[in-house]
Amino acid sequence: QSALTQPASVSGSPGQSITISCTGTSNDVGGYKYVSWYQQYPGKAPKLLISDVTNRPSGISRRFSGSKSGNTASLTISGLQTEDEAHYYCSSHTASDTLLFGGGTKLTVL
Amino acid sequence: QVQLVQSGAEVKKPGSSVKVSCKASGVRFRSSAFSWVRQAPGQGLEWMGDIIPVLRTENYAQRFQGRFTISIDESTNSVYMELSSLRSEDTAIYYCARSPMIVVVSHFDHWGQGTQVTVSS
Numbered sequence: 001q002s003a004l005t006q007p008a009s010v011s012g013s014p015g016q017s018i019t020i021s022c023t024g025t026s027n028d029v030g031g032y033k034y035v036s037w038y039q040q041y042p043g044k045a046p047k048l049l050i051s052d053v054t055n056r057p058s059g060i061s062r063r064f065s066g067s068k069s070g071n072t073a074s075l076t077i078s079g080l081q082t083e084d085e086a087h088y089y090c091s092s093h094t095a096s097d098t099l100l101f102g103g104g105t106k107l108t109v110l
Numbered sequence: 111q112v113q114l115v116q117s118g119a120e121v122k123k124p125g126s127s128v129k130v131s132c133k134a135s136g137v138r139f140r141s142s143a144f145s146w147v148r149q150a151p152g153q154g155l156e157w158m159g160d161i162i163p164v165l166r167t168e169n170y171a172q173r174f175q176g177r178f179t180i181s182i183d184e185s186t187n188s189v190y191m192e193l194s195s196l197r198s199e200d201t202a203i204y205y206c207a208r209s210p211m212i213v214v215v216s217h218f219d220h221w222g223q224g225t226q227v228t229v230s231s
Contacts, residue, residue, distance in 0.1 A: 001172075003154065036217035038155075045205055045224055046147075046155065051217035089155050091217070098171050099145070099157040099215045 004029065004090055004102035011108040017078040020105045022090030023071060028100050030071035034093035037066055037075045040104075041086050049088075050075065077107070085109045112136040114206050114222035121228045127194040130225045132206030134187045137220065140164040143209040144189040145218065146180060148202040161189065162212045169215065196229045203227075 005023040012018040022029065022037075029035055035053045038046035048057055050066035053073060063078045073092070077084055090102040117131040132144065145160035159170035161180040168180050177194045189206055204225045207218035 032214075034211075034214060034216045038218075040155075045221035046207075046218075047221075048217060048219050051219075057219060091155075091157070093214050093216055096172075097169060097215065099160075101147075101155040101157060104154040 001094065001096070001098070001100055004092060004100055006088075006090060006102040006105045008103070009106045009108065011110055012077075012080045013110050014080055014082060016080050017076060018080060018107065020075045020077075020088055020090075020107070022073040022075070022092075022102045024073075024092055024100070025071055027095040028092040029068065029073050029090075031095060032093045033068075035066070035068060035073040036091045037064075037073075038089045038091070039086050040089065046089060080109055082109050112208070112220045114208060114220055116204075116206055116222040116225045119226040119228070121230065122196050124197055124229055124231055126196050127192060128196060128227050129190055129192040130204055130206075130227070132189045132191075132222050134189065134208065137187075137208060139184065139187045141210070141212070143212045143215065144180070144182075145207045145209060145215065146191045147205045147207050147218075149205070149224075150199070150202040153202075157215075158191070160209070160215050164212065193227075196227075198229050201227065201229050 037050040040046040143162045146158045161168045179192045181190045206222035208220040
């Protein structure tokens with residue numbers, strides 16, 4: 001299975017909002033509510049930001065939000081901060097009862 | 111607090127096997143599913159497979175079937191992964207990750223610190 005499609009990089013200025021897309025098929029993103037987003041700093045383990053498309057775990061800033069339309073899920077970060085500069089990965093449950101990750105997006109805060 | 115503590119870095123020869131451990135604490139072991147996720151240098155995350163302790167069932171990504179095994183030791187709340195027939199492309203950081211969902215492989219709310227596995231002759 002090919003990885004879910006994410007833009008390789010996005011950028012924004014402090015205070016702005018950015019959106020990272022995650023495109024799959026009806027056999028993964030489009031077919032299930034089990035889409036998640038992770039943040040990863042260099043040399044660190046990933047951290048869960050969003051589960052089940054829109055659910056934000058306790059302790060995660062309200063600046064992070066998730067949505068889905070058809071086969072594309074999105075992560076929006078509002079009020080961009082310099083500490084948000086990191087890699088972001090989406091994941092989705094699949095019809096094969098496996099998990100697929102996106103290729104990852106590097107966020108640069110200018 | 112929840113902790114997943116993995117075993118240390120490994121250097122292996124091509125064709126050999128590696129076994130990595132992940133000890134869970136502060137979490138209800140039998141109410142969890144545990145996955146292994148790897149990350150090759152400069153690359154993204156790749157799900158390899160998972161195990162559900164309460165069901166004693168394992169599920170593997172197709173590309174790893176046949177040379178990848180996940181096991182558990184409930185007496186020590188530990189999860190293990192073993193990868194055989196190692197090749198240079200298996201050089202990566204291997205993460206243990208816990209999911210609160212046992213019905214479907216979903217999201218991971220806790221991760222181990224990662225174990226570097228290097229395959230080199």
